Amino acid sequence: MSIRDKRKLTGIPDGVIGRLPVYxxxxxxxxxxxxxRISSAQLGEALEITAAQIRSDFSYFGSFGQQGYGYRVDELKKQIGAILGLSREYRMVLIGAGNIGRALANYQNFARRGFKIVAIFDSNPLLEGNYLAGCVIQPVSKLESYLKENEIDIGIIATPYEYRQELCDFLVDNGVKGIWNFSPIHLNVPEHVVVEHTHLTDNLLQLSFRLNENALISGGFDEDSQKE
Amino acid sequence: MSIRDKRKLTGIPDGVIGRLPVYxxxxxxxxxxxxxRISSAQLGEALEITAAQIRSDFSYFGSFGQQGYGYRVDELKKQIGAILGLSREYRMVLIGAGNIGRALANYQNFARRGFKIVAIFDSNPLLEGNYLAGCVIQPVSKLESYLKENEIDIGIIATPYEYRQELCDFLVDNGVKGIWNFSPIHLNVPEHVVVEHTHLTDNLLQLSFRLNENALISGGFDEDSQKE
DNA sequence: TAGATTGTTAATCGATTAACAATC
DNA sequence: TAGATTGTTAATCGATTAACAATC
Incomplete structure (x- = not known):
């Protein structure tokens, strides 16, 4: 079966998609x-992933290495960048100019990779007209007309409580194809739309769980706490 | 095999741990x-998880429901909270008072759940002495003495480029048991330490990949774009 | 009681790993 | 050429799902 067939039929597993940005x-x-130059074994060593898995991940998309040599770093980077969709620009709107929204707007690395925040909206009238990372903060009432006049790829939802699902639906209805959700709620979207959830609290709770899990195990099992 | 045995022998799968905070x-x-009151079917509907998986996840930790009835919301919340380790407080230090560091420090929901930022450090001398979310920003040179005098559970690494692995090692050597890493690098830690990686750029690149994957599939396969 | 829903087992599905022929 | 390392296949491992007896 060809790579393209495999991809079409089964899609790329989530695990693979999750590792691509790490690579x-x-x-x-x-x-x-x-x-x-780097080999799959060296990559695996650095990233704590098995070499077999790395090669298997790459093989979903093609053959980027050379037997007996490994991978040319610049070449492989270019290929994975293309797979991730970094060969074009993305226009993003940010909804919510609170703590997280401001951090995202000021973060330079998104724009550097082609992800540009082109407009910022917030429901707080006190913020209206303020500048944030070179954008005027606009009232949410202007979102609809903005979306009708501008083609937007990604909507960033960084509003903590109000709106949320309704806001998401609104963005989708107005042509946004990707949602990056920082609000602490699960968003449902139609099949053709992509949602990425970044729930900071979830990450912290996972850390908390593992802290206690470790404590629990090394409490009960002394031989385990010896392992490197 | 008892629940406790199962847990000890195999550990809890990552997928389960990832879903607990969602629940x-x-x-x-x-x-x-x-x-x-809620049933696993209703939970599954809302969160786009199968009811069987939800029940299976819970069963790693005990039996929290009632046949024919479902789960009592307050009771289940309490139980999962306890599993996640929310019955105690955690003391955290924040390294890096840049964009992300400031957002984290100002975010009220961590403290509300028992995760307190008790000290903030930054290598930028211009920030030294400034207040952030009620903490004085201290120079990194004071980190060692601080850690020796205070028991700290979690270190948050929000420094974009300098330090990183060395900083992580330093925190670990000084008794920190959990690392929450926002820097764009993979950190290696000893077995008894827990790292949680929150790489915002990775999330964005995954979104980017899926945007293109969707476009690719609906471009090639018109019947697919009909699906709801 | 009858209906509903859990907790768990067995079956299925999918992802990871080990191994190796191909080949640079 | 000999050595190294890929890409891929088959084997293994683990996670998800379907089904249902238990029982509230």
Whole structure:
């Protein structure tokens, strides 16, 4: 079965999609440090992923290496970048200029990779007209006309309580194809729309669980606490 | 095999751990809205998870429901909260008072759940002495003495480039048991320490990949774009 | 009681890993 | 060439799902 067939029939597993940015990030770093060549074994060592898995992940998309040599860092980085969709620009609107919204707007690395925040909206009238990262903060009432006049790829939802599902529906109805959700709620979207959830609290609760799990195990099982 | 045996032998699967905070968050919302009772089918409907998986997840920890009735919302919330380790407080230090660091420090929901930022450090001398969310920003040179004098559970690494692995090692050497890493690098830690990675860029790149994957599939396969 | 829904087992599905022929 | 490492297949492992007896 061809790579394209496999992809069409089964889709790319979530695990693979989750690891692609990890590879990309590390390849960027290697490239910055002028490393020219890397093997799947070396990659695996650095990222705590098995070499077999790395090769298997890559094989969903093609053959990027050379037997007996490994991978050329710059080449592999370029290929994975293309797979991730980094060869074009994305226009994003940010809804919510609170703590998280401001951090995202000021973060330079998104724009550097082609993800531009082109408009910012907030329901707080006190913020209206203020500048944030070079954008005027607009009232949410202007969102609809803005979306009708501008093609937007991604909507970032960083409003803590109000709106949420309704806001998401509104963005989708007005042509936004991707939602990046920071609000602490599960959003339902139609099949053709993509949602990425970034729930900081969930991450912290997972950390909390594992802290206690570790404590529990090393409490009960002394031989385990010896392991490196 | 008892629940406790199962847990000890195999550990809890990552998927389960990842879903626990999702359940918890939704139960909080139900509780706020005075919902008293919920079935695994209803939970699954709202969260796009199968009912069987939800019941299977819960069964790693015990039996919290009643046949023919379902789950009492307040009770289940309490139980999952306890499993997540929310019955005690956690003391956290924040390293890095940049965009993300400031957003985290100002975010009220961590403290509300028992996760307190008790000290903030930054390597930028211009920030030294400024207040952030009620904490003085201290120079990183004071971190060592601070950790020796105070028991800290979690270190939040929100420094974009400098330090990173070295900083992580330093925190671990000084007794920190959990690391919440926002820097764009993979951190290696000893077995007894827990790392949680929150890489915002990775989330955005995953969204980017899926946007293109969807476009690709509906481009090639018109019958697919008909699906709801 | 009858109806509903849990907790758990067995079956299925999918992802990871080990192994190795291909080949640079 | 000999050595190294890929890409891929088959084997293994683990997670999800379907089904249902137990029982509230």
């Amino acid at each position: 990309y990030r590390y390849l960027e770093e290697l490239d910055r440090n002028d490393v020219k | 918890y968050r939704y139960l909080e919302e139900l509780d706020r809205n005075d919902v008293k």
